[in-house]
Amino acid sequence: MKLILHVWRQKNPAQAGRMVRYEANDVNPDMSMVELLDVVNEELILKSEEPIAFEHDCREGICGSCGFMINGIAHGPEAATTVCQLSMRHFKDGDELYIEPWRAKAFPIIKDLVVDRSAFDRIIEAGGYISVPTGSAPDGNVILVPKDASDRAMDAAACIGCGACVAACPNASAALFTGAKIAHLGLLPQGQPERHQRALSMVRQFNAEQFGSCTNIGECEAVCPKEIKLEVIARMNRDFIHASLS
């Protein structure tokens, strides 16, 4: 099948970018979106043109490296799917795809579809961990975790840090990501001692990175490849309000 691609090309952070049209004439419906870009890039390389830069690593939807907008939706039209897992059979012969990088002040473009997401790393550094004394491993089952808490913590921990939530949010807010990290640890007994300090530190960092605020509209939840729910944002709000005002 044949697809028309309009891809954002930008040499470096300083230069202005633009959409460039490419034709992919021999698309195998079984390939993924990322493999499609590989094929397009091979042709570009043969023509001695600069290949399209994009991030990818596991290609299994688990690492969070890949991600861009396809026709205005982060990670494309399929729910709960990263672009590396998005198969071409979801498109029709002759479809036009507009492919753009995540857009946010906090995610500056490095090149083409690659953006700098180190703001997320700094949010994690601010409190996305628990402090434990080093030494021998603790005995199993010393700390009991209720089933419900472990399930919900696991759901929140599924966040792969891809940044689609920021990209989809009209306010470029990192609330879903930050909320997922705060909820993941705050639901577990091991996360309790630092629970409120964590909310303060991580929200402060999320604000310092110039992400926007959450307006509770739910665009993030709709595009998140790991189906993180708005509930984690409510938890973040609750922990932060509690920590601030008590």
Add this chain to the structure above:
Amino acid sequence: MSVVSAGVAPFYSSTVGKKAVMAVSGCVLFLFVLGHLAGNLQIYEGPEKLDNYSRLLHSMPALLWGARITLLVMVALHIWSSIQLAVRNYEARPTGYVRKKAAGSSYASRTMYWSGPIILAFVIYHLLDFTFGTVNPAFQVGNVYANVVASFQLPLVSGFYILAMVLLCMHLYHGLWSMFQSLGFHRATTLKRGAAVVAILIAAGNISIPVSVMAGLVK
């Protein structure tokens, strides 16, 4: 973990804190809208009842002014926080997308920046019409019933009122469930349904008044 200080100032300067302020002020304003509707509906019990109700409120100046000042403060907080957040959110995405589709948000939630200011303009007009009487040539102090009927007989006035109530309905639909979320309580489906029902009932109750006047049922 390095210790970050808590307290009111860092709280209000955070995005979460400002949303909490919007939620609490919005909640007070919602309660006012509810009470105001309850008062308004007495119009169906005739001129005496409504005018007496107004006289009753005016006979308690401390309560009346207490309520008015509280509402003004809440309006100021609600608007000021929303402006600060709107500026921040605008700056958070300096370059927009060539293509952008909404994938999961409601129309009401995406148009809060429009419904809010239009409702504010309406409230100002509404006060000039029914409280100060400046824009109502037939205005008589204390004759609430007669004033309402005189104004709503004008299709333009009724039309603006109805439009404002439709926008209020949308604003409340998103605002009502959103305030729970902002304060940390999450029951998405139940809250959204509840918010829709309450918002529609409030708008319908208010809209019934100009409709009844124009239909000649209240005169």
